[in-house]
Amino acid sequence: MARTGRPRAFDKDEALERALLLFWSRGYGETSVQDLVDALALERGSLYGAFGDKRQFYLAAVQLYWDTYERELITALEAGPVLPALREVLTHPARAQEYASDVGVPQGCMIGNTTAELVPHDAEAREIVARSHARFTQIVADALRRAQATNEVTQAATPEAQAQLLLFTVQGLSLVSRAGLDTSAALAAVDALIDALRA
C-alpha cells in the first residue's frame, strides 16, 4: 500500500484513455513515446513511472479497449432478438468509416490491429488477443444458442461455428474497411450473412 509521497498530478485512467485513442489511430510502432508525451501533456519520466515501458502501456490500452468493447457487446446481445443486434455489431466498423475523415478518429478494430502488428513476435499480446477472440465467440455463441432455441436462427450449424464465422467476418470487415470501403456493398454482404443465419 503506497499511501504517502507526492501525489500524482494527473488522472491515470484518463491518461490511459487518451493513450488508447492515440495507439488506436496510429498503431504501436507509429506512435512514439514523444507523441504520447505531447498528447498527454506530461513528462517522459512521469509516463514511465506510471505505466512502465511503452509496450506495457500499449498492452494496457488494448486491454481497456477490449473490456469496453466486451461490455458493449454483452449489452447489445442480452435483450431482444439476436439477429438485428448482430447486424448492428457487424456493421459498426463500416459505419465508423464514415467519420474517418475527422482527425483522431481511429480506424479498424484495435484487437485486429494488434493481431497484425504485435502478435507475431509478442507472446503477451498474443494472449490478450486470443483471450479476446475466445470471449467474443463465447458471448456470441451463447446468444446464438438462445436464438436457435427460439427458432430465430437456423440450426444448420452449431452456435460455435456460427460465432466463429461472425468473428472472422467482423475482423475482416474491420480490416478491409481501412482501405476505403464501399459502404453499401459492405452492408449488402452483412445482410447476406444475417439472412443466411435466419431459420
Add this chain to the structure above:
Amino acid sequence: MARTGRPRAFDKDEALERALLLFWSRGYGETSVQDLVDALALERGSLYGAFGDKRQFYLAAVQLYWDTYERELITALEAGPVLPALREVLTHPARAQEYASDVGVPQGCMIGNTTAELVPHDAEAREIVARSHARFTQIVADALRRAQATNEVTQAATPEAQAQLLLFTVQGLSLVSRAGLDTSAALAAVDALIDALRA
C-alpha cells in the same frame, strides 16, 4: 536502353522473392534494411540502386504477392464446381497455420498485413490494397454468378454481396489465424458459410 556498364551480380527477381518472404513474415516496420541486406546477401548500395528505397521495395513485394495470389485464385475457380474451390481458398490460411512453427514461413495474408500497417498513412499502399480487394471480389463474383446460373449457389443474395462477404471472411480468418487458431473450429465456420451459400 542501358546495355553497357558493369552487369548486376544478382538476380533481381529472385532477390525480390526473397525480400517478399522476409517482409511477409516480419511486416514492414519490423524488417530493417540491414535484415534485407543480410538475407539477400548483397550490399546496401546495391539494394538501393536496384529497388529504390525501402518503401518502394516493400510495395513491389506486395504487388508480386498479389499477382501470384491472383493467378492461383483464377486457376482454382476456373474449372469444376465453385463451392469446393472456394472452400479450398478460404481454408488455405487455416491450413498454412500448421506450418507456422517452421522458421521463415510467413503468417497471414500479406494484403491484410499491409492494410493494417501501411494503408492508414500511405496512399500508394492504399491503392494497391484497394485494387487487390476489387480484383478479388470481381473474380469471385464472376465465379459465383456462373454457379448461381447452374443452381450450385443460392440466389438469395447477389454474387457481388456474396463475394464481398467472402473477402471479409478470408481476410478475417487470415488475420485471426495469426493469434493461434483452433483449426477444427475454423474449418467448421468455413463449412457453415459454404453450406449457407449452397442453393
Add this chain to the structure above:
DNA sequence: GGGCATTTTGTGCAAGCGGTCAAAAAGTCG
C-alpha cells in the same frame, strides 16, 4: 514542523534506423 515517500522535471545517452556517397571493380564497345 520535520522527515519521508513518491512524483515531477529535464537532460542525457547508446543503439538502431533509413539513406547517401565516393572510390573501386567489372563488364561493353569503338
Add this chain to the structure above:
DNA sequence: CGACTTTTTGACCGCTTGCACAAAATGCCC
C-alpha cells in the same frame, strides 16, 4: 587497349527512438 557506363563495396551521416537518472518539488504522517 582504352574510354565509358553501370554496379559493387563499405564507410559514413544525421536523425529518431526508447529509456535511465539525478535533482527538485510536493504532500502525508508522526
